Amino acid sequence: MKSIKKSVAVITVVAAVLGMSVFAFGAASSKNSKDKDVIKSGVRIESIDVSDLTEEEANTKVKAYVKEKTNVPVKIDVNGTEVKTNLSDLGYKWTNKxxxxxxxxxxxSGNVxxxxxxxxxxxxxxxxLKLEFGIEEKNMKDNLKKICDSYNVEAKNASLKLTSSGFEVIPEQDGVVIDYDVTVSGLYDYITKEWDNKSDILYTAETKVSKPKYTSEDLKKVSSTPMGSYYTSFSVGTSYDNRNNNIKHGAEVLDGILLYPGEQYSLNEHLAPWTAENGWYPAGTYVDGGVADSYGGGICQVSSTLYNALLEAEIKVVERxxxxxSVAYVPLAADAALAGDYKDLVFENNTDAPIYIQSVYNAGGTLTFKVYGHDTRDSSRSVKYVSExxxxxPIGTKVTKDSSKxxxxxxxxxxxxxxxxxxLWKVTYENGEEVDKELLHTSTYAMTPKKVVKGTKKEDKKGEETTDKKDDSDSDSDNKEETTKKNEKAEKTTSAKAKETKKSEE
Incomplete structure (x- = not known):
């Protein structure tokens, strides 16, 4: 009984002493933390001594260490070429911040x-305390592609060259590209399981042969007889030089387009920007109901000519x-305008073989487009496009009064x-008989009035001029009682000639 009491007494004394020690330590700790919120002496993160540093100071010091730790050089052999990068660029990073x-x-922190x-x-x-590092395979794959894609040797599809004797087929070429799935898996395992966390990394990428999608056999399907062709005429002479230079430049850019099945082609993407640096000249374009010079004027005759050739070949037009x-070089509703980045001509190869676009600019005043491909249409079938x-x-008249005249x-x-x-209607015939009539689209063209300037200064009896007191500001029409009959006659003459007049276009 005595021994039990004695043990209890000893435990009580020890507990009291321990309690006082803990209390004293806790009180001192509390006091110090209030004085300054710094890391206690004796704390290290890896080999970094962060004693007596604030959280911000410790973070700065650790980041410098991490940068050095993740900046380990990595050299990847791609088809015999050494591609240099580092672990950080591959996505290797500090994970337990x-x-x-x-x-x-x-x-x-924690209990007493x-x-x-x-x-x-x-x-x-x-x-x-330990730093932890890691890398995700998906991120590594994305980063490796950015670093190494330019070192791949991509496969080349077979292509065509138009010669005086027909098409020459240029054979396809195999490529050699990185097998990213295999390469990333192997590199990930090496970094996470075998690497000593300090040495430079040398690794050989796994590669594979890349096969072209279209071969010489596919290109041999393309016939030397056009599926569709169309030509337009333009005026020649020094006053048309800029416009005709634009037509020539546009035709040269579009000549030789080779479009594989399912691919689309945008004229704006290949012709713009409309600047002198890009080969364009200032010429007449439609601007706010009138004609004004801007770079690329005349290019719409190029797009409209190509558009009609595509229609003849029955190639899918995505955007027009x-x-x-109205313009004079194609029928109404058969034009295709280009303007800025909001009017474009886009077409798609909807056939089973590549299509080839040829343009022929004739300085004598004609532009021709031909569309070649694999024509699978029945010989008894034909199409015709009708403008209605x-x-x-009719042209109205806008009169401006000039008091100085x-x-x-x-x-x-x-x-x-x-x-x-x-x-614009698409009419289909079989053996010469009409079997279908399809409305392609309806187009609206604005009327712009004839602009006339009239003088209003009258002469007195002595032959001296006097100013008409009537309103001499701009007006949409002149005095009906004085000019209606004269204008009606002029309008009929102008309207009759309008269809025959060449219009300057983009």
Whole structure:
């Protein structure tokens, strides 16, 4: 009984002493943390001593160490070429960034017993926390592609060259490319399982043969007889030089297009930007209901000519726009305008073989496009495209009065344009008999008025001029009682000639 009491007394004394020690340590710790929130002495992160540093200071010091740790050189052999990078660029990174907060909390967090134990460890050998690093296979694959893709030798499809005796087939070529799945899997295993965490890394990428999608056999399907062709005419002479230079340049850019099945082609993507540096000249274009010079003027005759050749070949047209006003080089609703980045001509190869586009610019005044391919259409079948004028809007007149000119003065500054609404029909024949009629689209072309300047200064009896007191500001029409009959006659003449007049276009 005595021995039990004695043991209880001893335990009580030890507990009291321990309690006072813990209390004293805790009180001191609390006081120090209030004075300054720094990491306690004796704390290390890997080999980095972070004693007496703030969280921000410790983070800066550890980041410098991590940068050195992840900047390990990596050399990858790709088909005999040494590609240099580093672990960081591959996605190798520090993953347990919470270790900084953990370092700050050593000796300050947890219950009383844990804080007491941390204090004893700090006084003896100190406490070392570990940095953790890792890399994700998916990220490594994405990064490796960015680094190494340019070193792949891609396969080349067979292609065509048009000669005076027909098409010459240029054979396909195999390629050699990185097998990213195999390469990344092997490199990942090496980094995470075999690497000593300090040496430079040397690794040979796994490669595989890349086969072209289209071979010489596919290209041999292309016939030397066009599936469709179309030509337009243009005026020649020094006053048309800029416009014709643009037509020639556009035809040269589009000549030799080889489009494989399913591929699309955008004219804007290949012709723009419309700048002098890109080979374009200033020439007449439609701007705000009138004609003004801008770079690339005339290119719409190129796109419209190609558009009609594509229709004849029955190639799929994905995107096409009409002009704001009518043009003279193709029928109504058979035009294809280009403007900025909002009007484009886009087509798609919807056949079973490649198609080849040829352009022929003749300085004498003609532009021709031909579309070659594998024509599987029945010889008894043919198509015709018919333009139907639904509505014609006669040219109106806009009169501007000029008080500095005598009443006998009258000058036409712009002839104006007839407005139209037109439809384009695709008519299909078999053995010469019509079997189908399909509406492709309806196009609307704005009417622009004839612009006339008239003088309003009158002469007095002595032959001196006097200013008409009537309004001399711009007006949409002149005094009906004085000019209606004269204008009606002029409008009929202008309207009749409008269809025959060449229009400047983009």
């Amino acid at each position: 919470s270790v900084i907060e953990e370092a700050v909390g050593v000796g300050k 017993i844990k804080r007491y134990k941390d204090g004893l460890d700090l006084k003896n050998e100190g406490i070392e 726009y009409s002009h704001s006003m 004028t639904v509505k014609e809007i 005598p009443t006998s003065y009258e000058s036409v500054t712009e002839n104006g344009h007839v407005g139209y609404v037109a439809k």
